[in-house]
Amino acid sequence: xxxxxxxxxxxxxxxxxxxxxxxxxxxxxxxxxxxxxxxxxxxxxxxxxxxxxxxxxxxxxxxxxxxxxxxxxxxxxxxxxxxxxxxxxxxxxxxxxxxxxxxxxxxxxxxxxxxxxxxxxxxxxxxxxxxxxxxxxxxxxxxxxxxxxxxxxxxxxxxxxxxxxxxxxxxxxxxxxxx
Amino acid sequence: xxxxxxxxxxxxxxxxxxxxxxxxxxxxxxxxxxxxxxxxxxxxxxxxxxxxxxxxxxxxxxxxxxxxxxxxxxxxxxxxxxxxxxxxxxxxxxxxxxxxxxxxxxxxxxxxxxxxxxxxxxxxxxxxxxxxxxxxxxxxxxxxxxxxxxxxxxxxxxxxxxxxxxxxxxxxxxxxxxxxxxxxxxxxxxxxxxxxxxxxxxxxxxxxxxxxxxxxxxxxxxxxxxxxxxxxxxxxxxxxxxxxxxxxxxxxxxxxxxxxxxxxxxxxxxxxxxxxxxxxxxxxxxxxxxxxxxxxxxxxxxxxxxxxxxxxxxxxxxxxxxxxxxxxxxxxxxxxxxxxxxxxxxxxxxxxxxxxxxxxxxxxxxxxxxxxxxxxxxxxxxxxxxxxxxxxxxxxxxxxxxxxxxxxxxxxxxxxxxxxxxxxxxxxxxxxxxxxxxxxxxxxxxxxxxxxxxxxxxxxxxxxxxxxxx
Numbered sequence: 114x115x116x117x118x119x120x121x122x123x124x125x126x127x128x129x130x131x132x133x134x135x136x137x138x139x140x141x142x143x144x145x146x147x148x149x150x151x152x153x154x155x156x157x158x159x160x161x162x163x164x165x166x167x168x169x170x171x172x173x174x175x176x177x178x179x180x181x182x183x184x185x186x187x188x189x190x191x192x193x194x195x196x197x198x199x200x201x202x203x204x205x206x207x208x209x210x211x212x213x214x215x216x217x218x219x220x221x222x223x224x225x226x227x228x229x230x231x232x233x234x235x236x237x238x239x240x241x242x243x244x245x246x247x248x249x250x251x252x253x254x255x256x257x258x259x260x261x262x263x264x265x266x267x268x269x270x271x272x273x274x275x276x277x278x279x280x281x282x283x284x285x286x287x288x289x290x291x292x
Numbered sequence: 293x294x295x296x297x298x299x300x301x302x303x304x305x306x307x308x309x310x311x312x313x314x315x316x317x318x319x320x321x322x323x324x325x326x327x328x329x330x331x332x333x334x335x336x337x338x339x340x341x342x343x344x345x346x347x348x349x350x351x352x353x354x355x356x357x358x359x360x361x362x363x364x365x366x367x368x369x370x371x372x373x374x375x376x377x378x379x380x381x382x383x384x385x386x387x388x389x390x391x392x393x394x395x396x397x398x399x400x401x402x403x404x405x406x407x408x409x410x411x412x413x414x415x416x417x418x419x420x421x422x423x424x425x426x427x428x429x430x431x432x433x434x435x436x437x438x439x440x441x442x443x444x445x446x447x448x449x450x451x452x453x454x455x456x457x458x459x460x461x462x463x464x465x466x467x468x469x470x471x472x473x474x475x476x477x478x479x480x481x482x483x484x485x486x487x488x489x490x491x492x493x494x495x496x497x498x499x500x501x502x503x504x505x506x507x508x509x510x511x512x513x514x515x516x517x518x519x520x521x522x523x524x525x526x527x528x529x530x531x532x533x534x535x536x537x538x539x540x541x542x543x544x545x546x547x548x549x550x551x552x553x554x555x556x557x558x559x560x561x562x563x564x565x566x567x568x569x570x571x572x573x574x575x576x577x578x579x580x581x582x583x584x585x586x587x588x589x590x591x592x593x594x595x596x597x598x599x600x601x602x603x604x605x606x607x608x609x610x611x612x613x614x615x616x617x618x619x620x621x622x623x624x625x626x627x628x629x630x631x632x633x634x635x636x637x638x639x640x641x642x643x644x645x646x647x648x649x650x651x652x653x654x655x656x657x658x659x660x661x662x663x664x665x666x667x668x669x670x671x672x673x674x675x676x677x678x679x680x681x682x683x684x685x686x687x688x689x690x691x692x693x694x695x696x697x698x699x700x701x702x703x704x705x706x707x708x709x710x711x712x713x714x715x716x717x718x719x720x721x722x723x724x725x726x727x728x729x730x731x732x733x734x735x736x737x738x739x740x741x742x743x744x745x746x747x748x749x750x751x752x753x754x755x756x757x758x759x760x761x762x
Contacts, residue, residue: 128739147504151311151480152736158509166506168513176521190436190445199449212454212532216461219525223465223518227472230514231499234507240500242479250480250503252311252735 117286120146121267122245123256123274124281128154131254134277135160138256141273143265146257149249168233172226179221183214245285257285304398305742307581311735314582315480318727321577322481323490326724329576334724337716344710347703348423356426358703364696365686369704370424372678375533376561377417377711378459379554379674381466382526383562384410388469389522392515397741398590400733401582404477405573406566407470408726412718413565414463416711421459423707451535458532462525469518472511475501476732530555537681544624544685547612553605560598560644561674563591564667569719571664573728582729585658592657595670599648602677606645624685632697633684640680643673 125131132154138145145161148154191197192205202209231237249255256279258270265273271282309317321327326334351358361368384406391399422428434456436446446453478498485491501507534550567588574583613625628637647669656662683698722728739745 147506149503150505150508151315151503152476152732153508153512157505161505163506163509166510166513168510169517172517186436187448190443191448195442195444197447199447202449206449209449212451212528212535213448213457215524215528216454216457219465219521220461222521223468226514226517227468230472230510234510236475236499236501236507238496238499242482242495242498242500242502244483244502247483250476250483250501251315 117288119260120245120285120287121258121260121270121274122283122285123258123277123279124246124248124283125254125256125277125279126252127278128152128254130278131256132157132160134256134274134279137277138258138273143258143270143273144263146259146262149245149255149257151250151252151254154254168226168230171229172222175225175229176218176222178225179217179219180214182221183210183217187213243287245287246283301741302584302586303741303743304401304584304586305582305734305738305744306584308744309581309738309742310744311738314729314731314734314738315484317579317582318477318729318731319481319484321723322725322727323484323486327576330720330724334717334720337713337720339713340709341713341717344706344713347706348419348710351423351703351707352426352428356424358701360699360701360704362696362698364689364694365683365698367686368679368683368698369700369708370420371536372675372682373708373711374417374420374424375554375678376675377413377420377715378533379530379558379678380562380565380671381410381413381417381462382530382555382558383566384408384413385462385466385522385526386559386562387566388473389519389526392519393523397737398587400737401579401729402566402570402587402591403733404470404473404726404730405570405723405728407466407473408719408722408728409562409565409569410466411463411470412715412722413562414459414466415718416715418459418463419711419714420707451532451539454532455536458529462529465518465522465525469515469522472514472518473730473733474726475499476503476511477727477730479503480731481727527555530558542685543618543620544628544681546621547609549605549608549612553602553609556598556601556605557644557674557677560595560602560648561671563595563598564670564674567591567595567663567667568671571660573723577723577728579729582734585660588660588663589657592651592663595667596648596651599644599670603645603648606641620690624688627688628680628684631684631688633680633687636676636680637684640673640676643669644677647673 123134125134128150131148131150135145135148135157139160139162148157148161150157187210188205191210196204198204199206244250245257246253246255256274258274260267260270263270274282305314307313359368359370384403387399387406388403388410391403422431425431434446434453446456448454475498478494479501482491482494482498485494531551531554534554537545538547538550540546570583571588574580610625610629613621616622627633647666650662650666651657656666687697688695
């Protein structure tokens with residue numbers, strides 16, 4: 114079965130140009146597969162039409178989980194399982210347990226959020242990168258357009274890319290499951 | 293237009309570099325063969341590390357009796373060195389987290405190396421915890437786990453247990469933050485790699501990163517939130533380290549000023565160490581266009597600010613000791629300044645209070661020689677600060693018959709030397725095999741802050757007092 118997908122790849126060499134290009138190409142009715150940049154170009158996600166990320170919500174939830182975990186753990190160990198009189202304090206000397214609770218909040222937030230980030234973006238050790246142009250991690254800004262999912266002909270798409278400042282337009286075939 | 297910056301700001305990237313130049317300049321030392329100077333310095337640090345390892349081995353084999361501790365001074369170089377190393381680590385987190393929150397663009401070219409320094413400094417600090425445990429293989433006892441004694445748990449009321457949680461969280465979160473920042477740059481190296489081995493290794497480490505929009509978008513959120521949680525984290529770490537002393541009832545330790553004073557001191561010494569390391573890196577790797585005199589000057593300003601905070605804290609301690617009317621407290625401080633350890637006290641005062649004031653002079657602040665020399669002095673001073681706080685507070689016990697002095701043994705010195713060997717061993721490996729400058733972030737500030745794109749900012753045609761906009 115032929116599973117290759119055919120992409121037209123526009124290569125730009127300026128971040129402001131690619132930003133303007135994304136807006137122009139989208140308004141001309143062409144669907145963009147994705148844009149690959151060597152550094153974050155602010156506002157590109159909005160221009161491409163991505164919804165807001167839910168990463169901060171995940172981070173908050175993991176933080177709450179960390180706080181709760183240490184709250185329950187200190188409560189269990191210090192007040193329930195083996196209560197000890199330490200300096201005449203309450204068994205559950207709440208203020209003393211704030212530092213470990215804080216540390217666990219931070220620990221859970223950091224690891225939970227980063228691993229959510231890895232999983233949602235398909236980043237994992239051993240994963241193979243789908244690269245449309247090797248220079249997209251160096252100094253080029255690469256716009257990939259899936260020819261099959263667009264009504265317009267390849268010539269029209271290529272013209273749209275060239276008109277918006279693409280210095281090169283290449284064809285790249287990618288195995289579908291990777292893209 | 294996404295990039296706006298005041299025209300009066302000096303460029304952060306000089307030499308008319310393009311995006312591609314950044315990649316070339318930073319990847320050059322990663323891709324090239326190790327240079328002769330790198331090999332020599334790496335060889336020296338390996339030898340130092342091995343000598344130190346022998347000392348650490350003897351510490352564990354024969355016991356802590358090899359240290360110069362006695363019944364009165366039961367805590368000396370071990371904890372001094374621990375606090376010193378942890379403190380040095382703080383500057384890296386300050387640069388990567390707090391300056392990110394403050395949107396300081398100059399942090400982009402120094403944060404990678406500074407954060408590597410943080411991680412290695414914390415490893416060095418942690419090695420003192422293991423040495424100090426005496427039987428390092430039982431160090432896991434400070435982690436609460438179910439056991440056959442009851443279960444009997446660790447005492448969560450103790451700042452030493454908080455420290456276990458603080459340091460381990462700090463270390464792991466710092467590693468994570470550093471690694472997440474490295475992924476895009478590792479992908480850059482992967483895509484440039486010529487031989488199979490480096491393609492495989494950098495490919496594995498970069499986890500299939502390709503820089504698509506959604507990933508970058510989420511990446512920025514992740515960085516921001518990591519910065520947001522690392523900021524209170526780093527403050528909590530040195531606060532808790534200071535609690536190790538402040539919650540005791542030893543005159544000279546039992547002070548509420550300790551947390552802010554320790555945090556300021558930590559950032560102070562950390563920036564001095566960052567200065568030293570970056571001056572060497574920019575010179576050996578020819579990165580003068582990325583780590584400019586502006587960067588050095590900015591860090592020197594931070595050294596002056598934090599150094600002055602530390603100076604005020606020293607004076608405040610003295611004032612409070614006198615004003616409190618507690619004679620033990622007053623004695624502890626008079627003894628610090630004029631007792632048998634007067635030399636350590638005045639070394640600390642001159643290195644930490646006087647040295648940073650030199651940086652008020654612009655030409656000194658911008659001089660590489662002065663910066664390097666004064667940064668070394670600051671780090672010596674900050675080591676003495678911890679020594680003064682710890683040893684001079686302990687050596688005059690409540691009973692004059694228990695009064696004692698501390699002198700380090702060769703094993704004390706060897707254990708300290710071990711951490712230097714370890715630190716430079718790890719740092720040199722990092723400097724050779726990983727990009728020392730965060731390429732992606734530097735590229736991100738090029739439009740606003742480099743010499744190459746001055747035309748992007750229109751000249752100031754507005755009346756004075758108005759903001760420059762595009």
